Amino acid sequence: MQYWLMKSEPSEFSIDDLKRVKVEPWDGVRNYQARNMMRDDMKKGDLAFLYHSNCDEIGIVGVMTIAREAYPDHTAFDPDDNHYDPKSDPDNPRWFMVDVRYKRKLKRVITLNELKQHRALADMTLLRKGNRLSVMSVTRKQWDYILELE
DNA sequence: GCCAACGTTGGC
């Protein structure tokens, strides 16, 4: 079992949106490192934090499970889609997505600011300077530690 | 709205 953190701008897709729809295809990832993790390492049943970025209350807001392992991200084939990539060929897809399922909302937002205060979390990818990955792994230790803060 | 950090692109 592996642990993950996935970013989303709540104005695009929030924890409340996920709660409503229950299951969501995590489309639109257009970064190779993030893609590789989704395609190669994410397994059904893995757990992931949902993180709200670029908003008033930045931080971890909920827990989701990986409901379906990687399959081609068809939005890359759609010229009308924001994430259209003409170089992704349906016969040889470049981008992949997983499905995530709502598990629960945290009792409170664990903010980025708060995460930064904890020595134990200093190694988190999320907290590394300049990190821009929208999908990243979280160690079991970090996962448990963060949930203890809730 | 600003801007640092980073990834990607494309000319050479």
Add this chain to the structure above:
DNA sequence: GCCAACGTTGGC
């Protein structure tokens, strides 16, 4: 294969 230019991310 290098690297400058550019676009994007995302915190502040």
